[in-house]
Amino acid sequence: MTVSFVCRTESAIPRERLFDLARSIDAHVDSMDSSGERAVDGVTSGLIGEGQDVTWRARHFGVPLTMTSRVTSLQFPERFVDAQVKGPFKSFRHVHEFEATDAGSIMTDRVAFTAPFGVLGRLAEKLVLRRYLERLIAARGLYLAGLAGDPRA
Known part of the structure; x- marks a missing residue:
């Protein structure tokens, strides 16, 4: 069952x-x-483009994880999609959408994932993973939105 x-x-x-x-x-x-x-493999700095991969290494819940994602489609500046090609999830897809507004823009992140491990994975999805990932994506969005005045960005 996919969680989104x-x-x-x-x-x-x-x-x-x-x-x-x-x-x-x-x-x-x-x-x-x-x-x-x-970023430890693939595109490790700069901008990632359509058809390109990046392998991430991180620690979540105290566990070291590695995940390779590929940008599967890109339509500048409206939308791009990345999906896990190798990693801890049974499936993971992230759609990034952007719309212009009078005040700047709105970024909409649509995430859909399935945990591995059958019934145990579904339990983890409901008890922990959905909320954890939603907070992570929301915090990342706020971080990016806050870079408006940063010339390094």
Whole structure:
């Protein structure tokens, strides 16, 4: 059974810039500092593009995890999709959507995932994983939205 959630983040950043920040390996690493997440293979810095992979290594729940994701589609500056090709989930898909507003832009993250391990995985999805991942994605969105005045971004 697939679990899904949606996070929306409003930003003063124009959508083209927010789109590129969302696919920036460097901004991702900075936003995930608390888990020590690092890009260790594939595209390890700069902007990731369609058909490209990145392998992440991080520590979540005290457990070291490795996950390889591929950008499966990209339509600048409206939308891109990444999906796990190897890693801890049975499936993991993240759709990033961007719309321009008078004040800047809105980024909408649509995440759908399935944990491994059958019944135990479904229990983990309901008790822990959904809330944990939703908080992680929401925090990342707020981090990216806050980069409006950072010239390094």
